[in-house]
Amino acid sequence: MPSWSTSPLLPYIGTKLVTHNSGNSALNLRGVHAIFVLFNSVTGQPFASMDATALTLYRTACVSALASSYLSREDAEILVMVGAGALAPHLIKAHLAVRSNVKRVLLIRRETWSIG
Numbered sequence: 001m002p003s004w005s006t007s008p009l010l011p012y013i014g015t016k017l018v019t020h021n022s023g024n025s026a027l028n029l030r031g032v033h034a035i036f037v038l039f040n041s042v043t044g045q046p047f048a049s050m051d052a053t054a055l056t057l058y059r060t061a062c063v064s065a066l067a068s069s070y071l072s073r074e075d076a077e078i079l080v081m082v083g084a085g086a087l088a089p090h091l092i093k094a095h096l097a098v099r100s101n102v103k104r105v106l107l108i109r110r111e112t113w114s115i116g
Helices: 022-027 052-071 088-098
Strands: 002-004 012-020 032-040 046-051 078-082 104-108
Touching (some): 012 052, 032 052, 078 088, 088 104
Antiparallel strands (some): 002 012, 012 032
């Protein structure tokens, strides 16, 4: 997943590398692993590398909360979260940041055991 800037003020090229292995659950490992690498577009030198799985969690939650700030009712007091996977805590935190009057979070998940 490449990205780049043509602006001389932002001379960067970035790429996200992703692997997926559905058999990893049997090894108690995540199925998806990813890394993001940022390069200087003038010299080609690597500038930064980071865990793209974590980066994606934050980006997805922030974009969702931004959309919610425009699309949801400002007086909403209940946030409903469907699913309790790795993204859920990030989504809840981001949505609470844009809707400070939320008093209750309802979590709907398939599993019957409770979250700790």
